[in-house]
Amino acid sequence: MAEVTSASERRGIPAAPFVHDVQTFLNKSNYDASTALAALQDRLQQYKLAEMKLLAQRRDLQAKIPDIRKCVEIVGTLLAKKGTGEAMKVDFELAEGIYSRATIPEADSVCLWLGANVMLEYTCEEAMSLLQNNLENATGSLKATIEDMQFLRDQVTVTEVTIARVYNFDVHQRRKLRNQPKEEEAS
DSSP states (O other): OOSEEOOOOBTTBOOOOEESOHHHHHHHHTOOHHHHHHHHHHHHHHHHHHHHHHHHHHHHHHHHHHHHHHHHHHHHHHHHHTTSOOOEEEEEEEETTEEEEEEEOOOSEEEEEEETTEEEEEEHHHHHHHHHHHHHHHHHHHHHHHHHHHHHHHHHHHHHHHHHHHHHHHHHHHHHHHHHHHHHHHO
16 A cells, blocks of 8 residues: 555646555655645745635625626627617616616627726627626636635645644654653563
8 A cells, every 4th residue: 555645737736645554654755744834835825825815806706796797688688689680778787886877879889898997899799708708717617616626625634734744753662762761661
């Protein structure tokens, strides 16, 4: 049986090795228990930092996806009304809880915010294509982020178990050393 097994890394997140035999792990890594514990604690902190970044990324994507869906719906409505010659009456939000009624004439183009205070005008068809592409990309990124978070949670668990095993091994070794002279005196 191998003393250390490890999965491969995932999108830059290194996999935590599972330590089967602590003594062999310490011998192979040329660490004493306290150095190994410090290295494992450092790795655990790196995982926690990565987890915080992924949580922020997930939160941003979860906020962005409904906005993109709403834009796709609006552009779809404009495309459906195209060629009918009728204007649309809509209520739009000026500020939180404050709405205004507007009449939108038949439109061949729309303006989309791209970010960084940049807005571009697109035909309705181009806008729909761009928005659907953005929705697919954001949905795919959200799925990958959730998978990364699950992988990271697994690595945190493996690292915490390894820390506990190394710590318990160290306590056991210290007790053995402390009790050894008493056994020799009794002989």
